[in-house]
Amino acid sequence: MKPTSSLVWLRRDLRVFDHVALHQALQDSAVVHCVFVYDTTILDALPRRDRRVDFIHASIAEVAAELAELGGHLIVRHGDPATEIPALAAELGVGAVYCNHDYEPQALERDATVARTLRDAGRRFLSFKDQVIFEKSEVLSQTGGVFSVFTPYKNAWLKKLDADPSVLAPYHIEPHAARLAPPPSPAPALPTLAELGFEPSNLAELNIPTGMSGAARLFEDFLPRIAQYKDARDFPALKGPSYLSLHFRFGTLSVRHLVRTVRDVMARGAGGEGAPVWLAELIWREFYAMILFHNPHVVGGAFKPAYDAIQWETGPEADELFAAWCEGRTGYPLVDAAMAQLNQTGYMHNRLRMVTACFLIKDLGIDWRRGEAYFALHLNDFDLASNNGGWQWASSSGCDAQPYFRIFNPITQSQKFDASGKFIRRYLPQLKDLSDKEIHAPWLVPRMLPLDYPGPIVMHDEARKLTLERYEMVKKPGPSADQ
Known part of the structure; x- marks a missing residue:
């Protein structure tokens, strides 16, 4: 009834x-x-x-x-x-x-x-x-199993969408709006931040668009750039991403509208190589949500239980290393600039999320759960499934994760994705006078280092060896290569 x-x-x-x-x-x-x-x-x-x-x-x-x-x-x-x-x-x-x-x-x-x-x-x-196109067990393998590898999941996701595009149909509100309960008289005022026990943050100073209108403006701004997304998304100094993750988190946008629009762009041949890559990122979001739903043990534990046996660094020295990472004083400029971006704005570029996570786990030997919790506290767009999935990917303990021997080199990542040091200089102005070549590893500069920037808290090559040993205690050895 x-x-x-x-x-x-x-x-x-x-x-x-x-x-x-x-x-x-x-x-x-x-x-x-x-x-x-x-x-x-x-x-x-x-x-x-x-x-x-x-x-x-x-x-x-x-x-x-x-x-x-x-x-x-x-x-x-x-x-x-x-x-x-x-x-x-x-x-x-x-x-x-x-x-x-x-x-x-x-x-x-x-x-x-x-x-x-x-x-x-x-x-x-x-x-x-509402917040996803396909949920729970809607996308399964041909044998009815739950996917744990992304690419076959993505292919099945796209095939299911092609078979039934009606799942993208909008749910209209206006035709039935007369049934909304009218406001009382007088209508009560909305609670202020102070009444909720909070004080204003720097959200307005950062000019972060809010609400439905903010999401719409960001998407309209992104569509003309979507064709360049595949290449531009990896460079933190470029305007490459859509910046919609915060709006995904709080549902100020309709995922059906976004997918429907991008598919229309692709059908017109206007999305270049970027549109399908961006659509794949939306599918990653649903993949991690599906993984969390079927594997709630990932909250606090490794997707691959064997990796729970890894012996992470603990004690006062590890705590100091963790604090240095949190505060952006590791001595590796790209890592420190990324952490400064997070601490100052609540946002971190996706490439840098991978770099900073890998540094904490595989250069410092710190348990990935500590980094996951720090991101959960500071990320504006914190989403449990995506945050957990990303950290477990970096730690090699998750589904379809990077191999444990794949260890990002923070210097080469900096040279490759912020070659001119534009992003680093924005968040580490004390390094602004270094040349484009010097800024990626300031401790190698022959002249005196800036007094307000630390030397490296670990040496990457030495830390990498320790990480391989740490992982090989619970995993068979495999080939290794710096990225």
Whole structure:
């Protein structure tokens, strides 16, 4: 039986267009309420100045304004959703709560708790696929198995999409907007950051676009550049990426719209080599989400359990090495500039995520979980599945990961991807007077080093040997080569 009234719970889907749960609720119900809960079980652990909270706050204001234009309103709560959602459902007298799937283990537990509480009160809990094109077990091997290697997964993903492109169809909201519950009079104001216990971060100073409109502007800016993406994406000083990862994280964009648009670009032959490469990056995102769903043990453990036996460096010396990595004082300019970018902006270029992760794991011998946790705290676009998948790729412990003997050389990576030192100079201005050749390894400069920049905390060649020994304790030896 369809509910006469319902409640749509916004989570990782902060938009009002092409929204599956909202569309379904509007189709099913005579009256539809919308709510967002500032989740204290997450927020209480964050620093009081957190760019992600700023981003959410601005994006929620845009959602509220858009709903108001459609004749509805947004209810905002601050607390534990496990109690706030059932309580609000009872207060409003709705028959069902609608939301879109969240795939992380803690979110699944939260949703199961909410569903049980609602069911006990005679209400329904309905959840839908929205943040991915294919989820869970929708893309399987020909034998019905779960993929653990990306390329065959990608091929199967693309084949499934070609067979049923209707999965990209938009979910329209406007035709049913008259069913949105009108705002109360007077309408309550949205909570301020201060009322939520937070202070403004530097999000505005960084000019990071927020909300649905910000995502749209970024995508419009990226489309004319997408043909160059394959080559430009690897160079941190170039405007190569789409910069949409933060919007993917909080659902201010529709993945269906993005994939549909890029496929249209490719069909016209206008996307060059870049468009299919960018589409593959979106598939990587779904691959890691699928891996997390089927292998929840990767939260805290290696995808390949044998790698949990690796003996990482511990103790005070390891702690100091880790602190040097976090603070960008390793003596390797590309690594330090990348960490400065992360610490100052909450963003890190994807090539540099690989370089810095490999340096922590295979130059310093530090457990990848420590780096994963640091990124989780500081990345604006932190996503558990993608962050975990990336770190396990770097540590060679994940699915379809780089071989353990593939060890990025931070100097050659710098020379190859920031040859002129433009990116390094932006974040390490103390090195600005070094030549393009000198800036990649300042300790080799014959004249005196700048007094405010350290020498290398480890020597790469020596560290590499130790890493090979460390891994060969749990893995058969194989060929080795610096990248």
